[in-house]
Amino acid sequence: MLSSCSSNAILTKIRAILGKRLTEADYAQMARKNDVGEVAALLKENPSYAAALRHVEESQVHRGQLEALLKKDLFYKYSALRRYDFSGQDFYDFIFKQVEIDEIIRRLLLLQSGEQVDFVVDLPSYMLGRTSFPLMDLARAKNFSEILACMPHTPYPALLKRFEQEDIQQVRVLDCEHALYSYYYQYLGQTIRKQFRGETRKQLLDIIHAEIEAQNIQAIFRLKLYSNYSADRIRPYLYPYTYKLKKQQLDALLEATDFDSMCKAFLPHEHPPVTQEDGIESYLHQFCYHLERRLLRFTTQAPVAMYTFITLRRIEVENIITVIEGVRYHMPQEEILKLLIL
Amino acid sequence: MSIEKMRLVNLVGNLSDLDQTLLRCVQSEVFAPEMAINTLDKSSGFLPLSGENPHAQQLKQLYDLAEDVHAELSRAELPEGFDCDQAAAEIKRVQERVQQLSSERREKRERIDHMEQALIQIEHLHGLDVKFDDIFSMNYVKVRFGRLPADSYPKLAFYDNKTFFFFAFDHDDAYYWGVYFAPATKITVIDDIFKSLYFERLRVPDYVHRTPEEAITNLNKALDEDRKRLNEIEAELAKIKESEADTLNRCFTVIKAASDVFALRKYVATVNNRFYLEGFIPVSEEKKFQKEMDTMDTVSCVFQPDDANPTLTPPTRLKNGRFSKPFEMFVGMYGTPGYRDFDPTLLVSITYTLIFGIMFGDLGQGFVIALIGAVLAFWKKMDFGRIMMRLGISSMVFGFIYGSVFGLEHVLDPVFHAMGFAEKPIEVFDSNTTNMLLIAAIGVGVCSIAIAMMINIYVGFKYRNIDKAVFSQNGLAGLVVYLGTIIAVALLMLFQVNVLNPVFIVLVIVIPLFCIFFREPLTKICTRHKNLKPEDGIGSFIMENFFEMFEYLLSYVSNTMSFLRVGGFILSHAGMMAVVLSLSEMMSGAGSVVVLIFGNIFVMCLEGLIVGIQVLRLEFYEIFSRFYSGDGKPYEPAVISYRPER
Numbered sequence: 007m008l009s010s011c012s013s014n015a016i017l018t019k020i021r022a023i024l025g026k027r028l029t030e031a032d033y034a035q036m037a038r039k040n041d042v043g044e045v046a047a048l049l050k051e052n053p054s055y056a057a058a059l060r061h062v063e064e065s066q067v068h069r070g071q072l073e074a075l076l077k078k079d080l081f082y083k084y085s086a087l088r089r090y091d092f093s094g095q096d097f098y099d100f101i102f103k104q105v106e107i108d109e110i111i112r113r114l115l116l117l118q119s120g121e122q123v124d125f126v127v128d129l130p131s132y133m134l135g136r137t138s139f140p141l142m143d144l145a146r147a148k149n150f151s152e153i154l155a156c157m158p159h160t161p162y163p164a165l166l167k168r169f170e171q172e173d174i175q176q177v178r179v180l181d182c183e184h185a186l187y188s189y190y191y192q193y194l195g196q197t198i199r200k201q202f203r204g205e206t207r208k209q210l211l212d213i214i215h216a217e218i219e220a221q222n223i224q225a226i227f228r229l230k231l232y233s234n235y236s237a238d239r240i241r242p243y244l245y246p247y248t249y250k251l252k253k254q255q256l257d258a259l260l261e262a263t264d265f266d267s268m269c270k271a272f273l274p275h276e277h278p279p280v281t282q283e284d285g286i287e288s289y290l291h292q293f294c295y296h297l298e299r300r301l302l303r304f305t306t307q308a309p310v311a312m313y314t315f316i317t318l319r320r321i322e323v324e325n326i327i328t329v330i331e332g333v334r335y336h337m338p339q340e341e342i343l344k345l346l347i348l
Numbered sequence: 349m350s351i352e353k354m355r356l357v358n359l360v361g362n363l364s365d366l367d368q369t370l371l372r373c374v375q376s377e378v379f380a381p382e383m384a385i386n387t388l389d390k391s392s393g394f395l396p397l398s399g400e401n402p403h404a405q406q407l408k409q410l411y412d413l414a415e416d417v418h419a420e421l422s423r424a425e426l427p428e429g430f431d432c433d434q435a436a437a438e439i440k441r442v443q444e445r446v447q448q449l450s451s452e453r454r455e456k457r458e459r460i461d462h463m464e465q466a467l468i469q470i471e472h473l474h475g476l477d478v479k480f481d482d483i484f485s486m487n488y489v490k491v492r493f494g495r496l497p498a499d500s501y502p503k504l505a506f507y508d509n510k511t512f513f514f515f516a517f518d519h520d521d522a523y524y525w526g527v528y529f530a531p532a533t534k535i536t537v538i539d540d541i542f543k544s545l546y547f548e549r550l551r552v553p554d555y556v557h558r559t560p561e562e563a564i565t566n567l568n569k570a571l572d573e574d575r576k577r578l579n580e581i582e583a584e585l586a587k588i589k590e591s592e593a594d595t596l597n598r599c600f601t602v603i604k605a606a607s608d609v610f611a612l613r614k615y616v617a618t619v620n621n622r623f624y625l626e627g628f629i630p631v632s633e634e635k636k637f638q639k640e641m642d643t644m645d646t647v648s649c650v651f652q653p654d655d656a657n658p659t660l661t662p663p664t665r666l667k668n669g670r671f672s673k674p675f676e677m678f679v680g681m682y683g684t685p686g687y688r689d690f691d692p693t694l695l696v697s698i699t700y701t702l703i704f705g706i707m708f709g710d711l712g713q714g715f716v717i718a719l720i721g722a723v724l725a726f727w728k729k730m731d732f733g734r735i736m737m738r739l740g741i742s743s744m745v746f747g748f749i750y751g752s753v754f755g756l757e758h759v760l761d762p763v764f765h766a767m768g769f770a771e772k773p774i775e776v777f778d779s780n781t782t783n784m785l786l787i788a789a790i791g792v793g794v795c796s797i798a799i800a801m802m803i804n805i806y807v808g809f810k811y812r813n814i815d816k817a818v819f820s821q822n823g824l825a826g827l828v829v830y831l832g833t834i835i836a837v838a839l840l841m842l843f844q845v846n847v848l849n850p851v852f853i854v855l856v857i858v859i860p861l862f863c864i865f866f867r868e869p870l871t872k873i874c875t876r877h878k879n880l881k882p883e884d885g886i887g888s889f890i891m892e893n894f895f896e897m898f899e900y901l902l903s904y905v906s907n908t909m910s911f912l913r914v915g916g917f918i919l920s921h922a923g924m925m926a927v928v929l930s931l932s933e934m935m936s937g938a939g940s941v942v943v944l945i946f947g948n949i950f951v952m953c954l955e956g957l958i959v960g961i962q963v964l965r966l967e968f969y970e971i972f973s974r975f976y977s978g979d980g981k982p983y984e985p986a987v988i989s990y991r992p993e994r
Contacts, residue, residue: 061522
């Protein structure tokens with residue numbers, strides 16, 4: 007009874023927040039602005055972001071700061087919604103796992119690039135003390151073994167140990183990323199199968215498989231077109247889950263040689279135009295976005311609503327960041343709008 | 349009560365005549381353009397017309413200028429020969445007048461903004477009991493005042509090994525206000541660290557020499573001077589606005605028209621230096637449009653039937669009488685009717701007005717609603733005001749029947765006596781009347797639902813959709829079951845006549861229900877479909893239809909009962925007003941009148957809103973859902989928008 011009430015509360019709250027989401031007209035208005043400060047001023051007027059940005063001083067705000075505030079707001083919204091969950095299910099912890107994995111990958115990349123910017127600068131401080139290992143220790147780690155040492159009692163050292171190299175430049179981050187995300191998707195799938203039944207399980211697995219499939223397709227395009235990888239070299243980097251893609255389509259995609267034939271291998275007959283200039287990413291993001299939006303609109307299951315809400319809100323934040331970047335580099339409004347996931 | 353017939357218009361001409369053609373189309377105010385390129389055979393060489401709007405930059409300048417002088421742009425009368433070039437020259441002239449003042453204003457605002465920020469920050473330094481001069485005179489240690497975001501504060505722990513100290517004087521949930529000290533030799537590195545953590549440095553102005561308290565006084569003085577100058581600039585700009593408003597509006601009128609006409613080029617397809625444009629116009633406007641186009645000899649204008657191009661869906665323009673016209677707003681909320689569909693506006697206008705009046709019957713309150721509606725309609729030109737006028741009058745009519753004026757139930761008794769009645773026609777609080785009201789409410793519901801079903805049958809037959817017209821739960825079969833059952837029950841309960849004999853049951857209930865259950869195969873038989881087997885197997889078909897049938901029967905009952913709220917609100921309205929009157933009687937003198945007035949206002953606002961929403965709910969859920977899909981395309985002719993915003 008309590009669990010069903012909490013479920014309804016989460017759904018209602020999510021729909022209320024979504025009611026205030028940014029529209030295409032809002033983005034267009036933002037894209038017309040001349041600098042980041044003006045965008046911040048506009049966002050401050052929006053009921054969805056007014057509270058998060060109330061202390062921002064438009065004339066002094068920095069792009070990175072604004073991004074950090076938006077991401078923090080997303081986390082606080084998640085925390086506020088989580089308070090209504092009395093089921094005790096740890097499925098909702100997916101957000102922490104994701105942050106942990108992303109931060110480990112970011113740390114590795116920064117170390118490889120010679121740490122031009124301190125890792126700590128972009129560290130989400132609202133996550134300090136909430137993750138399964140201290141993020142500040144990760145920030146202090148100076149090589150691969152220190153990274154592994156700073157997260158004892160977590161599954162990550164076991165996953166990464168086989169990639170350890172004394173020279174950080176020798177570490178293949180792509181392999182590390184694949185290992186970490188393979189674990190993440192496996193964890194997510196197991197948690198969903200353990201904790202949910204029926205419609206909830208089906209909808210959650212559907213959406214996660216759709217996301218993974220999009221990731222796989224994106225990986226194939228990138229590895230094939232930019233790194234000239236062969237089909238056999240690409241296969242180990244694919245996650246073993248599919249949504250709609252059939253085995254023959256996947257094989258055809260892997261064997262295809264250019265952008266157009268790759269698109270032909272998996273895109274449905276009637277699809278919006280996809281050009282090599284725009285890349286496949288835009289199409290895949292749009293596909294997942296619309297799928298999740300539709301699911302969120304019709305679902306009556308709180309976990310599905312929560313998962314899709316977090317994803318959609320993250321996309322909204324990414325859209326805002328895209329607009330801010332565009333405004334900062336004085337891109338024309340139409341060009342900025344083309345880059346958004348709407 | 350209909351949907352206006354449309355004509356498909358094809359316009360073909362030389363590219364040199366395009367601008368003039370587009371202008372005529374816009375001036376006609378009836379031409380709804382379609383994307384020509386989407387319907388043409390691309391292999392014939394048709395291309396979309398590209399090119400940047402040459403008026404966009406001028407328009408932007410004009411908007412900026414209007415913003416600078418706080419003017420609201422609007423349409424103005426144009427003098428003879430005033431064109432875009434002249435407008436550009438005028439904009440340039442006004443810009444020159446405004447530019448210097450505008451940039452000075454921007455500078456002043458930035459300075460004031462900065463000083464206000466400085467003031468806020470220095471106010472947070474109250475805890476610093478040291479003179480600024482002493483701090484800034486240090487040679488080997490550099491000092492920076494400012495604020496650090498609260499998120500960045502815990503990150504300072506990462507820099508334990510760096511040579512700096514950060515002292516926080518004050519903090520709130522967003523910032524830590526304080527100062528950091530670092531050796532002069534390391535200051536660049538330390539500054540970079542703090543900058544990366546979004547430390548906002550407070551530049552203590554040169555004239556701040558003493559303690560923070562004295563600095564605040566000095567800053568306030570400087571701020572006052574700057575604000576005074578800012579006010580002077582604003583006054584000068586206001587003068588410019590006054591003298592140049594007409595010029596700006598004239599420029600706006602001419603440039604906006606040129607820009608909007610140019611924007612229509614996206615609908616145009618071109619081939620071999622010829623343009624091709626197509627769109628819809630209402631049949632009633634054909635002559636007017638033809639006349640407009642006849643003046644251009646080189647442009648061919650061909651009128652075709654609305655279904656000449658099967659890839660195009662004609663837009664829907666509703667055509668309603670004066671009474672029902674404002675209710676198009678409610679229909680639009682649900683969705684525009686399809687071009688060949690039934691326009692439910694008249695039905696909505698009658699049922700909405702009637703049911704609202706029944707539920708909110710009060711002569712006095714109805715008058716107030718009608719009055720407010722008239723003000724909104726004639727002053728603010730709001731469609732909703734017109735709806736309120738109709739609802740108010742309906743409420744007055746039923747209020748008169750109930751004998752209720754601002755909740756006073758017996759004020760009209762002398763009128764009824766004079767009319768020859770012993771008492772008012774309907775006494776809401778009489779227990780016999782209550783039952784009658786509830787039964788009447790059900791009657792209203794039955795009529796509404798039956799009408800909605802009949803419309804569904806009509807639309808079904810019109811589209812030759814046998815499933816919709818005959819076998820569906822809202823088709824002929826559904827209507828027979830629904831009305832048959834209601835009539836049988838009514839005869840039995842009201843007149844003790846039992847018609848439920850086996851023949852009646854088989855003909856009116858069993859056969860129609862059989863039709864609804866087997867609607868899918870029956871439809872296939874009627875349409876001469878060969879494969880009668882259900883797609884998902886017979887078991888699934890029976891299960892699915894069994895539950896659907898159960899839901900249909902349940903919905904017939906629940907949808908009819910839903911109309912009980914009509915009777916319920918009559919009682920609730922009378923009840924609420926009785927409470928207001930009781931409260932009013934408990935007060936004495938002016939207090940009693942005040943309670944009566946505010947009670948009436950409260951009931952009008954609360955109940956008026958609730959009744960309005962409830963009736964709309966009945967319309968949408970109980971009536972519209974039976975026949976209306978609302979998937980039409982609204983008729984949006986190309987016009988020039990003179991709205992002041994960008």
